[in-house]
Amino acid sequence: MIRMSAVVLAALCSFAVSAMAQEKIKIEKIMFGSGGMIAVFDEKGGKKGELPKEAFPSVPFDAADYNRNTRSVKVNAGGQEVWLSPFQVQVSAKAQVLTECQTAQRVSGTTFSSRGASECK
């Protein structure tokens, strides 16, 4: 019975791990600049040029890669792989950890006004 439970538990865990690994980052919105153009970058953040709105798939779509350190996203656009600045996109990425302070505050809600005020980051 114990062996059976362990096997089931292991299977569930591996399923969860693989589901997490397969979780794709979705790009929900791209903020194009004036004239419908957007600056694109290489992996190290160097500017590669600009691409028009038409070069991108319509949102939402899966990012080719996501850098959790810089929050930059890689996309396939105009037949090439380019990186977008975190300030130009809205993504569906979920963070891994919430601090106790954040959790407590989000449960208790804001205290001053409706401005989403927060005491902890």
Place this chain on the structure above:
Amino acid sequence: MPLRGAKGTFETARRAWQGFIACLFLQCTGWRRLGDRLLKLSFVPALIVSAAVFNPLDISGSSGRTSLDAYRRIATSVYPDKGQKKIVVVQIDDTSLAVNGESYPPSFDFYARLIQKLKDAGAESILLDLMIIDRNRPGEPGGLDRLVSAIADFPVFMTVARSSQQDDSGCATAGRQNVEDLRLAVKGEPHPLIRDGASHVDLFPDSYCGSPRLSAALAVYNEYCGRSEACQGSRNDPLVNPDAFRNMTLTIEWGRVWPAGAEAVHPDHRRLAAECPDGSLLDKAGNFLRTLMPFESGVLSNAPADCRYHPVIRAEWLTAPESATGVDGKALADLLAGRIVVVGAMFSGVQDVGPSPVFGIVPGMFLHAMAIDNLIVRGAGFMKEWSKLGLGDLDLSVLVELAAMALVALAARRIGIWLAPRTLLSAVAWTLLLMAAGSLVGLAFSTWLVWLTGLEPVNWIGVAVAGAAVAGPARIVLAKRFEELRVLEAQEKSQSNGGNA
């Protein structure tokens, strides 16, 4: 039996304790003196550090906030007007609705008309600090489509509406959100991220409630920078220099001078221009003195309540020009051309307000406008919050404050010895004077530190007050009195022992 055993143990412990005390008094006198001295030397600093760490009754927070607000009020006199010339605020309120024949919530066509007028006038971008959450509204059918058309292909940002539902971790994920069609139509849906009593803005927290979040201020500034030749590609460009903005907190600086040129729009503005702060030398001196006055409320006590730093346009001047008497249409269009427009609402019963050190409680759109203004004026060099130490609310500024406090205490002690006041009353008066003088020196030091580091001012009031209190003339006189009492007590004790013998 067990009771007898416990009694024996207790007796042994009591004897051991008595022996220890006797040792302290008789055999360890030298050590005790040293301990006394160490205790005397370390007691006050330990008290200050404990007060800073445990922060009872928020003493550190309240003096810190007062220091920050006082600095921000004084600094308004030298705040550059570059951002003031680039931003306009459009205010919607109950009067706007009444003039337009609307009721709360306004129809989609009301917003569509407003946005179209702003576009026609040549606005550069629009930030809607509104909550448009109900699809069912009064008005003609197809209003939502017309609003979406007005927004589409124009840099319109709309702040995220507050959610009423939360997931297991307390993170707001669903509930009252802006109408989906509008969320899709706007260029971006950034977050307010204004906190700490509206004094700070988290520009781009990497991990806030489960995902990276872009603040409204940074989203609009990013748009501005992409259109400004001076900003684009420079170190002030968030796309080129992202580390200067990611996970950074902006401390909102304020301006207070009436926006020149706005008086041409409406007779009310002409009246305000005559009565609001004008930035003259006299006005600056008055502001400085009033800020340092005790019990000052923080509001512009000698100016009308309608004074603002950014030009304010009432929504009905645009949406119902036929009923807006006295409005100069051309001046209005000139004021809007090429500007960032922040649109906000103040409906009765729907409060979205925050405190400002200059104008008192203001509607939320003015907070957004000021944060955007700071970014335009300062670029990547905006005033920042100190880094956290990882000990509760403590940040690195505490170390600077403790060092400054030690210096103030040292100076206060030297001055106290030099003055050698005879009475406690004169000692208290000198201490208060030292506190005031120390505050002015602290303000100068803090200003220099802000200029040098770009970080928000330290708690200069707390430093001066605590430093002068722990080592100033009053403390010296009190210590003398206690010493005299101790000697007197010792003499009386020895006399009484001699009498007994």
